[in-house]
Amino acid sequence: MTLRVGVLGTGMIGQDHIRRLTQVLSGVDVVAVNDIDRARAATAAPKGAEVFDTPKALINSDKVDAVVICSWGPAHEEQLLDCIAAGKPVFCEKPLVTSEAAARRVIAAEVAHGTRLVQVGFMRRFDADYRRLKKVIDGGSLGAPLMYHSTHRNASVPEGLYTSDMPLNDTLVHDADISRWLLEDEVAAVEVRVPRRNTRGKDLRDPVMVLLHMGSGAIVDVEISVNIAYGYDIRGEVSCENGVAALPNRPAVVVSDQYGIRQAIPEDWRERFIDAYDQEFREWIVAAGQGTATGPSTWDGYAATLVGDAALRAVDSGAREAITMIEKPALYGKAAARAA
Amino acid sequence: MTLRVGVLGTGMIGQDHIRRLTQVLSGVDVVAVNDIDRARAATAAPKGAEVFDTPKALINSDKVDAVVICSWGPAHEEQLLDCIAAGKPVFCEKPLVTSEAAARRVIAAEVAHGTRLVQVGFMRRFDADYRRLKKVIDGGSLGAPLMYHSTHRNASVPEGLYTSDMPLNDTLVHDADISRWLLEDEVAAVEVRVPRRNTRGKDLRDPVMVLLHMGSGAIVDVEISVNIAYGYDIRGEVSCENGVAALPNRPAVVVSDQYGIRQAIPEDWRERFIDAYDQEFREWIVAAGQGTATGPSTWDGYAATLVGDAALRAVDSGAREAITMIEKPALYGKAAARAA
Amino acid sequence: MTLRVGVLGTGMIGQDHIRRLTQVLSGVDVVAVNDIDRARAATAAPKGAEVFDTPKALINSDKVDAVVICSWGPAHEEQLLDCIAAGKPVFCEKPLVTSEAAARRVIAAEVAHGTRLVQVGFMRRFDADYRRLKKVIDGGSLGAPLMYHSTHRNASVPEGLYTSDMPLNDTLVHDADISRWLLEDEVAAVEVRVPRRNTRGKDLRDPVMVLLHMGSGAIVDVEISVNIAYGYDIRGEVSCENGVAALPNRPAVVVSDQYGIRQAIPEDWRERFIDAYDQEFREWIVAAGQGTATGPSTWDGYAATLVGDAALRAVDSGAREAITMIEKPALYGKAAARAA
Amino acid sequence: MTLRVGVLGTGMIGQDHIRRLTQVLSGVDVVAVNDIDRARAATAAPKGAEVFDTPKALINSDKVDAVVICSWGPAHEEQLLDCIAAGKPVFCEKPLVTSEAAARRVIAAEVAHGTRLVQVGFMRRFDADYRRLKKVIDGGSLGAPLMYHSTHRNASVPEGLYTSDMPLNDTLVHDADISRWLLEDEVAAVEVRVPRRNTRGKDLRDPVMVLLHMGSGAIVDVEISVNIAYGYDIRGEVSCENGVAALPNRPAVVVSDQYGIRQAIPEDWRERFIDAYDQEFREWIVAAGQGTATGPSTWDGYAATLVGDAALRAVDSGAREAITMIEKPALYGKAAARAA
Ligand SMILES: [Mg+2]
Ligand SMILES: [Mg+2]
Ligand SMILES: [Mg+2]
Ligand SMILES: [Mg+2]
Structure with missing residues (x-):
């Protein structure tokens, strides 16, 4: 009853997930790996795992119950379609795919298959604080x-x-997804404003301010700062009709010393979300063991793709860029209520 | 050497300032009052103070060294011009005046006078936290x-x-002024976005989100919520190139009980800014005793008027409404550096 | 390579550990159970586990690689000695044993065996905050x-x-152990003071204040309050030569509402230390798989027993009750430095 | 109606109070000064104030309505008795006097006078946080x-x-007084424990831990650390039957930078209690203007003296040193309820 997993892509994130699947989590074995760099795959392969020559061979192997995609974005569509064709559960790191059209093709394939097979790597949904x-x-x-x-x-x-472009088509994806999930709503339009530039990043467009206009009329404002030096700081506050709720501070020793009363800040996303990554896979393993997927879906990956595309349009136009989605297939649950 | 003050307008805020000037602060006496409602003025007058029939009579009285304007906004321009004509220092509650043209007339008069006489009631600048x-x-x-x-x-x-309209032409004024002061910059343009409505306020446009585009390119985003029930909550965070700084929490006992680990929130602006109001007048008294004014100036009142006007235009147009200011008279210091 | 575990005692804590070992953790199976109430053992036994008639039979079964003791305290000594005789790694819930003499007998047996086999259930050492x-x-x-x-x-x-008596011989054990661990020192003497009584507990001696005089001269003061109503609140602050360090607050959403700015407090030790219990067993499984034990040792259980005994003497005598320990066997590491 | 004040002692604290009385507070003038060092008195004297040759001459001068004692402790008794003899309100910096017998003589004189004249300088009672x-x-x-x-x-x-000795007979006085005031109770006995020494203070007995056994049975435990380097940090937490309450953090900007999320700590008591000192005198001026005193009384100074004496005995004896007070004169309010 141990889930036999094949990993596509053995770069930094692939190696980290192999470590997680072999050393941290239970009920799972990594039995197969593949990478465009075969030597890297061989190095990353845990003991006893087979190194496959192609993604397709790995996906279709009888040894492999479920697949983890950590390859680069442009390769995702074909690998996802192959997994769906093989009827195998698949965890796909973000981005789901790199175009709206591709996202729609994956949706169509999964809907045709009739049950969910894909979980997208939006790990914030698994973070205990969120x-x-x-x-x-x-x-x-x-x-x-x-x-x-x-x-x-x-x-x-x-x-x-x-x-x-990456603050908008890469970094923003997490804020977009968590906003959709927290508010149980879709993004209807996107605006982008560009503040005074941070000189630490030279010519980089940083910070950016993004406004997500949600279907309900709620507004999400996002500060994305990618060179702020002091740490990796993820905050969130929801302002409601009669109160507000904010993400907790990360637990950290309260030290009183010559620098004041202070608490450390995580250095990077690995430190901040390490438990969320573990939990993300814990839940994936359970669903994949039942031949299906829960958690962030192909639909969520599609929505994130649309937000990123709209953000790029918005930074150029300076205008409010609307998002038009296809009708939501029943496979992905009911459409977001657009309360107003 | 006690400053003899006349108060114009003895409504709620006028009464509170009379209390402050007579019971809290030193070096000052309230010797004259005037109100459109003479009976109200008589009731509010401290012992020994004369009730004047008209603002002009009070302003021009030999008894009066300096004036505090707490009348309603439309009356401010004439009262300010009379004070300047009389060469008397004057504290003017917000709004300075109710139109850009009026603000420019007051500026012109004060510039012609040659020294500053007007302090505008932007009390946040005197708050210890800010x-x-x-x-x-x-x-x-x-x-x-x-x-x-x-x-x-x-x-x-x-x-x-x-x-x-009041979130934009009344409430916003404090955020606009404190942003100009904190960032030492002018507001170049204003945008307004209207989120999903708070049903507690029925048809009221609440909350609103305001973006102030500063001359330097810095962006200020303001959440104005006026029916949020839980308290009067003023927060601020400046995001800089390599760190951020936020207003402190108000001091409040940390109670651990059945409601959690918790601290009380101020109920209203009186509780939150009571010390700031005291300090505002403390500094005014010193300057007025020297025949002049420091602190927020006619220029600052003019700038606030422009922001309010632009915000009202912006909520209608949905667009970015630019602000064009006259050249800054030397009397009000040097123009803001527009670093970029 | 899965560790096959037998569980002695299937009451509340035993059932919780069975859940943990079967549903949460990897690399481990519960293959055997025993309880003084055979029906309870049968109910608690996971699928496929054998219900043994006696602790000794379970301990000596070839099926069982390692043992978890969750029986009541007076049964621990014999079960521990049987485990050591069988050379099997054993996790023992607190208390290790119920008398100093018993603790010394277990130490003697383990020392004679020559390698560590016993881990005592002081879960705070595994808490991420501590x-x-x-x-x-x-x-x-x-x-x-x-x-x-x-x-x-x-x-x-x-x-x-x-x-x-239980604040002193049961509850205190965690503060005593964590003090020894944090300060890397032994408790040299104990004093107890009894403040005004909490009327919520009727005649119960609550709160109590305990002073632990450490070998180095450092003083630990403990407030034990067991009926304080508002929650389960574990705090700790170390005052050092040029600064202090305190346990973080537990992560909890910061809610601003009619009760203030507030964060929830855990209800009980299960909520507070759930992750610590998991981690405690995670590390035990690794060591037990290697035929040994790490973490809190028989020596630590012995020390805790001495502190509890001294605290009971101290509450009666009102005096400083010294603790005399046997020489520390090399098996348990080097003696604490008594810096002064 | 301005209170004309004479100041005895123009050292550091005397100079600070002269600044406060002349520059910060209203309704008061410093008209007379005296110091054992006449040159220092002359330098410290505000414009127009007379420098007196002796404390008695100042106290008895018709120019002086009320007296502020900032001389060294051994001089206090005689100066207080002279003030009482002259029927003049007097603010006396701590210590009230330097022996129990002296305290009782001042009490006797004030009781014979029939109304309160003395306010003792326990400024914490005037701190907004406390x-x-x-x-x-x-x-x-x-x-x-x-x-x-x-x-x-x-x-x-x-x-x-x-x-x-000074942690116990000087520094402790503030904790003792604030405990009596917060708990509305007297100290019945004192214990002192001496932890491992802070090497920063060389041979100094630092830190010390003091236990105050209150009449009700409540226990106060005090950490006094006087060389802790990182700042002046005054904390307090009251543990009650169903909840706890703690002093707030001082307001300070929350900075997130390379040192963490942090807030500054006051450097010294001047920074921490500057507002409390102002408020202490604000209230004194009002009472003295009415020929009497409120706030901390001779009785409170007497109590503090007893606690300091008992603490010195306790550090030598290692035992619980009881405090026996005279019957509380009605002048100082009713005796503390000894609820149990
Ligand atoms: Mg991710
Ligand atoms: Mg104002
Ligand atoms: Mg335990
Ligand atoms: Mg003092």
Whole structure:
């Protein structure tokens, strides 16, 4: 009853997930790996795992019950379609795919298959703090949520590799997804404003301010700062009709010393979300063992793709860029209520 | 050497300032009052103070060294011009005046007079917390300020009296002024977005989200919520190049009981800013005793008027409404550096 | 390579550990159970586990690689000695045993065996917050620890079942152990003071204040309050030569509503330490799989027994009750440095 | 109606009070000064104030309505008795006097006079935070107070000048007084324990731990650390029957930077209690203007003297040193209820 997993892509995130699946979590074995760099795959393969020559061979192997996709984005569509064709549960790191059309093809394939097979790697939904926040909002004692202030700060990004589009089509995806999930709503339109530039990032467009206009009329404002030096700081506050609720501080020793009364800040997303990644896979393993998927879906990946596309349009146009979604297939649950 | 003050307008705020000037502060006496309702003025007059029939008579009386204007907004322009004509220092509650043209006339008169006489009632600049925050930003260790998140929440507003324009032309004035002061910059343009409505306020446009585009490119985003029930909650956070600084929590006993680990929130602006009001007048008394004014100026009142006007235009147009200011008279200091 | 575990005692804590071992943790199976109430054992037994008639039969079964003792305290000595005789790793819930003499017999047996086999259930050492606190102290930047303020508050205790001795010989054990671990020191003497009584507990001796005089001279003061109603609140602060370090608050949504700015408090030890219990067993499984034990040892259980005994003497005598320990066997590491 | 004040003693604290009385507060003038060092008195004298040759001459001058004693402790008794003989209100910095016998002589004189004239300089009672804390306790929602944890930390003390007795007969006085006031109770006995020494203070007895056994049975435990380097940190927490209440943090900007999420700590008592000192005199001026005194009384100074004496006995004896008070004169209010 141990889930036999094949991993596609053995770069940094792939290696981390292999570690997680082999050393941290139970009920799962990594039995197969593949990478465009075969030597890297061989190095990353845990003892006893087979190194496959192609993604398709791995996906279709009888050894493999379920697949984890950690390859680069452009490869995702084909790998996802192959998994669906093989009827195998698949965990896909973000981005789901790299275009709206591709997202719609994956949706069509999964809908044709008839049951969910895909879980997308939006790990924030598995973070205990975000779950606590959602529970408070869902409890209803604060009334309807009207605004959500989301703050997304990175200490630094790799110069040269991280481009000015990436705050909007890469980093923003987490804020977009968590906003949809927290507010149980879709993003109807996107605006982007560009504040005074942070000189630490040279010519990089940083910070950016994004407004997500939700279907209900609630507004999400996002600060994305990617070179803020002091740490990886993820904050969120929901302003409701008669109260507000905010993400807790991360637990950290309260030290009183020459620098004041202070608490440490996580250095990076690994430190901040390590437990969320574990929980994300814990729940995936259970669902995959039953031949299906729960958690963030192909639909959520599609929605995130649309938000990223709209954000890129919005930063160019300066205008409010509307998002038009296809009708939501029943497979992905009922459409968001657009309360007003 | 006691400053002899005349108070114009003895409504709620006028009465509170009379209390402050007679019972809390030193070096000052209230010797004259005037109100459109003479009986109200008589009741509010402290022992020994004369009740004047007209604002002009009070302003021009030899008994009166300096004037405090607490009348309604439309009366301010004439009273201010009379004070300047009489060469008397004057404290003017907000709004300075009710139109851009009026503000320019007051500026012209004061410039012609040659020294500052007017202090406008933007009390937040005298609040110890805001001063601490400014000191940190000015210290420079966090780098340039890029975004300022300002949160302005009222437990409730009087139904019927408080209209949908007032978040923008009344409440916003404090956030606009404190943003200009904290960032040492002017507002170049204003945008307004209207989130899902708070049903507690019925048809009232509440909350509103305001974006102030500062001359430097820094963006200020303001949440104004005026029926949020839980308290009067004023927050602010400046996001800089390599760190952020936030207003402190108000001091309040940390109680651990059946409701959690908790601290009380101020009920209203009187509780929150009571010390700021005292300090505002403390500094006014010193300057007025020297025949002049420091603190928020006619220029600051003019700027606030422009922001309010632009915000009203912006909520109608949905667009970015630019602000065009006259050249800043030397009397009001040097123009804001527009660093970019 | 799955560790096959037998569980002795299937009451509340035994059932919880069975759940943990079967549903939460990996690398482990519960293959055997025993309880003085055979029907209860049968009900608690996971699928496929054998119900043994006696502890000894379970301990000596070839099926069983390692043992978890959750029986009542007076049964622990014999079960521990049987485990050691069988050379099997054993996790023993607190109390290790119920007398100093018994503790010394278990030590003697384990020392004769030559390697560690016993881990005692002091779960606080596995709590992420306490570990963060220890890391800060160990880092040395605050200088030597001089005082440790430990606060141990329970919302309530079961009336009638929880006696006036239990704050000292049951509840205190956790503060004593964590003090020894944090400060890397032994308790040299104990004093107890009894404050004004909490009327919620009727005649119960509650709260109590305990002073632990550590070998180094550091003083630990403990507040034990067991009927404080508002929650389960575990706090700790180490006062050092040039700074202090405190346990973090538990992560909890920061809600601003009519009760203030507030965060929830755990209801009980299950909620507070659920992750610590998991981690405690995670580390035990690794060591037991290697035929040994790490974590809190028989020596630590012996020390806790001595502190409880001394506290009971101290509450009667009102005096400082010294603790005399046997020489520390090398098996348990080097003796605590008694820096002064 | 301006209160004409004479100041005895123009050292550091005397100079600070002269500044306060002349520059900060209203309704008061400093018209006379005296110091054992006449040149120092002349320098410290505000414009127009007379420098007196002797304390008695100042006290008895018709120019002087009320007296502020800032001379050294051994001079207080005679100056207080002279003030009482002259029927003049007097503010006396701590210590009231330097022996129990002297305290009783001052009490006797004031009781014979028939109305209160003396206010002792226990400024914490005027601190807004402590007042908020007392209000919560007095509100009664938390039930009876059972323990009070008081933390008194100084960054440093002057080497050589500050002796090992001073934590107990000088620093402790504030914790003792605030405990009596918060709990509305007397100290019945004192114990002192001496933890491991802070090497920063060389041979200085630092820190010390003091237990105050209150009449009601409530226990106050005090940490006094006088060389803790990181700041001046005054904390307090009252543990009650069904909840706890703690002093708020001082308001300070919340900075997130490379040192963490942090708030500054006051450097010294001047910074921490500057507002309390102002308020202390504000209330004194009002009472003195009416020819009497409110606030901390001769009785409170007497109680503090007894606690300091008992603490010195206790550190030598290692035992619980009881305090026996004379019957409380009606002039000082009713005796503390000894609820149990
Ligand atoms: Mg992810
Ligand atoms: Mg104002
Ligand atoms: Mg335990
Ligand atoms: Mg004092």
